Amino acid sequence: MYTLVRTTLAALWLTTTLVVAQPTTKARKAPTKAVASTRSPADLKRPIPFDPNVKVGKLPNGLTYYIRKNEEPKNRAELRLVVKAGSVLEENNQQGLAHFMEHMAFNGTKNFPKNELVSFLQSSGVRFGADLNAYTSFDETVYQLPVPTDNPELFERAFQILEDWAHNATLDPAEIDKERGVVLEEWRSGRGAAQRMREKYFPYILNNSRYADRLPIGKEEVLRTFKKEDLESFYQTWYRPDLMGVMAVGDFDIAKVESQIREKFGRIPKATNPKPRQTFTIPAHPDTKVVIVTDEEQPNTVVQLIYKRPEIKETTLNDLRESIKRSLFNIMLGNRIQELTQRADPPFLGGYSNYSSFIGNLDAFTSIAVAKGDNVERAIQSLLDETARVRKFGYTPTELERAKRDLVSGAEQAYNERNKTRSAAYVNQYVQHFLKNDPVTGVDFYYNFLKSTIDGVKLDEVNQLVNQFIAPENRAVVIMAPDKNKNKLPTVDQVLGWINNAGQNITAYVDQTLDSPLLRVQPTAKPIAGEKKIPEVGVTEWRLQNGVRVVLKPTTFKNDQILFTGTSFGGTSLYDQKDFESARFASTVTTLGGTGDYNQIQLGKYLSGKSLSVNPYIGELQEGISGSAAPKDLETALQLMYSYFTQPRKDAEVVQGFLSNQKSFLENQIATPTPAKVFQDTVQTVLGGGHPRRLPLRPEQLDRVNLDRSIDIYRERFADAGDFTFVFVGNFKELDIKPLIEKYLGGLPASNRQERYRDLGIRIPAGQISKTVYKGVDPKSTVRLVFSGDFNWTPETTTQIDALAEVLEIKLIEKLREEESSVYGVGVNGSYAKYPAERYTFQVAFGCAPENVEKLISKTLEEINNLKQRGADPKDIDKFKAETQRETEVQLKDNNFWLSYLSSQYYNGDDPKEILSEEERLKQVTVESTKAAANRYFGKNFIRLVLMPEKKE
Template sequence: MYLNDRLVRFAFPVSLLLSTTLVLAQPATKPKPTKAPASQSVSAPAKAGFDLSKPIPTDPAVKVGKLPNGLTYYIRKNAEPKNRAELRLVIRAGSVLETDEQQGLAHFMEHMEFNGTKNFPKNELVNVLQSAGIRFGADLNAYTGFDETVYQLPVPTDSANVFRQAFQILEDWAHNATLDPKEIDKERGVVLEEWRLGRGAGQRMRDKYFPLILNNSRYANRLPIGKEDVIKNFKPEVLEQFYKDWYRPDLMAVIAVGDFNVNEVEGIIREKFSRIPAVPNPKPRTEYDIPAHKDTKVVIVTDPEQPNTVVQVIYKRPEIKERTLNDLRESIKRGLFNTMLGNRIQELTQQADPPFLFGYSNYSDFLGNLDAFTSVAVAKEGNVERAIRAVLDENARVKQFGFTETELARAKQEFFTGVEQAYKERDKTRSSNFVNEYVRNFTDKEPYTSIEFYYDFLKKEQATIKLAEVNALVDQFIRNENRAVVVMAPDKDKDKLPSVEQIISYIDNAGKGLTAYKDETLNKPLLAKEPVPSPVVSEKPLKDIGATEWTLKNGVKVVVKPTNFKNDQILFSGTSYGGTSLYALKDFMSARFASTLATLGGTGEYNQIQLGKFLAGKSVSAFPYIGELNEGVSGSAAPRDLETAMQLLYSYLTQPRKDADVVKGFLSNQKSALQNQINTPTPARVFQDTVSVTLGNYNPRRMPLKPEDLDKIDLDRALTIYKERFANAGDFTFFFVGNFDEKTLKPLVEKYLGGLPTNGKPEKFKDLGIRIPAGQISKTVYRGVDPKATVQLVYSGDFTWTTDNTTQLDALAEVLEIKLIEKLREEESGVYGVGASAIYSKYPVPRYTFRIGFGCAPENVEKLIAKTQELINDLKQKGAAQGDINKFKAETRRETELQLKDNQFWLSYLANQYYNDDDLNEVLQEDEHLKKVTVESTKEAANNYFGNNFARFVLMPEQKASTSTASQQGGGKQ
């Protein structure tokens, strides 16, 4: 896998540059800083104050050392999850260090580490780990960035042999790769398929604008995926030279966090990694910069497959290196700034005619030696000027008038609540949360500190941060020099786009005629009238799973499972049968959007914006929903905020609020986004629509959403449907899992769930008769200019609903996927990834769907489908190999070990078992069901489920000669 870690961590600005898909979601508002660390070490007693000139203290729970050969190691004991460890091998070398003839070989080298080492020839490494229950891809993985390559290995620690073997794997990766020329040639095809997957409008436009916004730096022409001709034609010795130059101990770190003995692990690391010889005259490891520029770089790119118009204004500035406590304090200020500005821009979408589909501004990491303050707007109806001006005006409003004291107080509450939650969970923090901190410390010298210290520091220092300090940041962030603008748009809109000069004028002239922001809040109880409680009238212990079922006088059922998996987490949900299935087609759109439109209005007397402000600093969520066969609510709370969460749940279900203006703006934005998709349909979208409507048998409820469908929504009817769906709580079952005391929870349940209305009429869903068509189906879609194809093969049919049958289906999916990876990827070098999955449901009638999917070169479609069918036929004739069955069982048992200690698993499990009326002890009987998975049972399952109901879908490029049609305008202005 190739990516740049810095693009992912705080990467909204640059990651959006790497993607052209529209995500209608609120942007992350975390600061760039040393984040609230995950730690359970014990720090010194709280001090009266801090000397801000002192360095940020490192977490004493981490044992850091350096071997004589230069290799660094980080070791930390952490018992969550039990009997598990997270291991990493970090190489401080990535694609930026490649020579011209090596472009793509840092990433290729990562691939080759899984294709033969001294102690694990060919694919034996993957085989060994799968047999220990470690999944390839999901668990065992790696990534290559511009500046680093990181190998990820989560392992069990309750097997001394597997645990030691894991360190042998790390050592082999470090200096024992065999780089067999035959294996290299086989892997070329796999890497080329990964390269092929990355092709599309985003790649074509990125290739145009990257050199400009990165000022023709080394980063602009060293993307980790590399170049096709290099991947196809490099000589093995060129790859060997990269390995020799950069895989050396002075550029390596081994990281181990988990449930183990620290001294024992240190001994293993010293034993194995001291064997790596130091390089006598190492090649200098150049640190590349992105040069600054005085002018404004503007680049306008269009593409026939780009569905919307996106504008990004990037104010680049030197990277902030956090070293001292004052730096830590500054990072908190940036986080507060991001939060407040993000909230303001989000409010712009909550009006009758929003100026953009999506927008945000924030400060974060950028790339190389730079940070950036980035403003992004996705234009509505292609109106670039209105969209970007709206975002830039909010930046300017801060510049002219600043934030308000009440905004700052809420932002401080939000920030502190997040850190406090991490502090409360310090003894329940997962090992996976720690390792990335140590990776960044090694690669970027980012400090890591304990959560105890950070919590203490925040508690004291955040109170000293004044509004004027935060307001002053905008002058640091927004400056005319080192500025870049990217406009991405559909080809069809090329002639409508503003010129370079117009775009610069929009930026330079933003902020005229503004007035100060008014922070409108509401200071009223969430519930105007207290509910009338209804007591628990019966209790049923569910001892085997540690739960209890309560029945309230009003008919509501409540299942509670107290746990100690998390200290500050309570999860809840509730559901009943019904859903949109009970409404005629004429009401379908109103029913489909009913819960969305109701929550857009807020609840009670609080509109959506006021509700967000009311809940600021509280760890609370509640989301009502209406599905096809059921309706319900899901949410979470910290124990201290549980009553607020219950009030919010009660309020949503009993006093929905109508806000016609917000709904109008929401529907306007949705229509615009849908129209963009119709005007410039992406190949993937057309293909998935084809799959969906075909498998949905062209039922109107399975057709793709169109702009005119939204005209069928009647707000009043939608709210009536919403009220009808939640009018009878008597047929609801609610579930609570997490850190609560039943004695504390019960009165809240009796008050807020017992107070819900009931009418004594239990409902059932309606079977709409929507089924995947029987028989053979074959459809080929011709879309797209790139030389790539997508394949989906679907088997379906009726299903006998038993736990044994679902286990057999899961096993069939896993053993087939193992074989597909071996055949299509490792032997044929025809795919990068391939998946096989089984989906089954009991309602409205028991059915199963088995899907196989992969991407490949168009010329390989028929060959790879034929190979897939050969594997299926082999399963039908012989069953699965015993070794593959053993891998499935090992992976399943390991996964279940973790799930049994996870609140989210138990919430979903309990809800599903009740919904399907299944045995509540099923998960405790897993071994009995796994024993029934045999060679013969997989043979029988293959014959049962790979039947005559078969649908084949293929996406192929358009049948005409075509080349990349991305166009570009560019320019600069002082």
């Protein structure tokens, strides 16, 4: 794959979208008392220390390596090969070949001819795409290889793979020609409004630098016509050891890994007369560059203000202290921008501002907002006013205090998890150190430095940053809008006028806080009425006097994490159509009001410095609440959960603003629908059988949301906790958590109401349906093939469905991508549900050229028929089993997995011990079982959905 950059530049070309989501209250854990800084200026001149747990070395040929032992997860390692060569180094006749070379590394090397590398790793339990992957950007190419370490032969072969990528790619002309089609399909998938507008504004914001003309995906004509010699030249010129880094982090012996690296990579010849690796820059410009672009498929008006400045390199402790100031600035400004969207009449649909790395040799302070309707002026003025407010009045002491708490709590959480940090987190740090010389500071050092330094950071210091970040030189403004709004857009002079006259009538920010108990009345604790142990999976069940069931799984997978969820049958299905809109938005509009005496803004500030998240929701078949907390903040999380149950709060003005924003967003989508949106709406409508509750949301439906009725429905859904099942997973002791459970869950209201959901009869239609949508100007299509029906819900049948989906996906990648070279990717999803009826669904999805639609559908159905006739290839079955077993090994040590698994098992009424018999169920997956499954599940209920470009006159 390719990526433009690893920073906020991506936000400049992504279409910003709003979603109807449940608001989540989040905060971080309060730090221990910070110690006032006693560091002298001389101390701060010292270099930032390098993490002593990392072994760094350099081979005689110039290759750099980083090695760290880390046992999370057990028996796993994260390997990387990093090459300081990306699209910016391409000659004119090579545009796209840095990325193409990345593809070819998977299509034949000295020790893994053709596609044997992917097949070998799949048979070892490494998934292609999900695990094994790579990316190419402007300045680098990074190969990612996570592998097991408990198989010594496999682990050694992994380093052979890295070495082969480094200098043993075969570049077979036949394989190159086959891969052209795959890369062109990746190029095709990126076509659209974002790409067309990006090509117009990149030269402005990147000041006609090399970066503006070297997008990693390259140029279509080059990809179609380049010669092998062009690709080989790039490979030989830039894939050389002095530009390479190898990173290895995982559960292994450091000495053995270092020996492997020295042996394999030491035999790569040192480059003779190497071509200098030029560093490209983005030239400064004294003026403000304003670019206004429109497109017929752009749904929203997006404004962006970019203030570029030279990149800040962090090398000394003073630089580290300066980065703390920038983080505090970003936190406080981000909170203010968020508050703007929580008003009765928000100035934009969504927005943010922050200072971060940009691209090339630059950092940038960037502000982005999605305008409400076509009101560009208000969106820009609101962003400008907030920074002008900081410039004129500064932040407040209370804002700084909260920001410090949040910043320290994040570092404290990392410190608490220092022996449970995943290898992937570490390896990515070393990648950035190699590429950008970013600091690699040990968690211990950074946490202690932060604690001893942060109290010494004064408000005036942080306030002064606004003058560094925001200046008239090196400024760029980008406005992206629908074609239909072209005549309503401002001129360049108008935009410059708004910028130059911003903040004239602003007033000081008022820090809205509240100091009162979260709970007006403390709940009355109720004792546990019954207990059941399930030692096989380390689970305890408690039944409380009010009927609440609590499922506990204490773990030590994370030091600072407790996850929880609670569910009950019911949901929006219990309400008639006239109340549906009020019901579907009930949890959203209720929690927008905050809870108890706290409005949403006050609640966020009250929870600052605490690590917790609580989120009530109402689905179609159930209502529930989910969340997480650090152990020390669990009681606060449970108080908040209790408050959401018992103290819903109405804030009509905030809800009015939310519904207004949602309505404006939907109106934009309808006025300028993207091809993807039109197709997805069609898929949703067809698969929902045209049922009113499966139709795409329209603006007029928001007018039917009655706030009072929504609040009443919310109260009804959470009025009786007696039929709720709560699951807690994480670092706690049953004895310690017991009084909290008895008080905050045992104290919940209950009336012994036993509810179920209502089956609305919504099913994917039976029979054969074909629907083609014609939308879009680009020559690209999307295909969705759907099989569905009734099935018998058992662990054995669901395993067979999982297996069938995986073996079909493996075969379709092999046929449609590797042999036909006609898709970039293809996905097969096998899903199933027990409620409201036992049903399964298979979906096959891929994108392709319009002229290849029929051929690829035919090939897909041919592979399905082969499964029906002969069953799956035994090698593909072995790959499925290996991938599943390796994935399960990691999942069994993961809190998120256990929360999802246990909540699903109890929701469906299934045995919690089911996971223990997975190996036996995998043994039942055979050639014959996949044949039987294919005949059972790929039946007569077949829906074919295709998106094609608009027909030309």
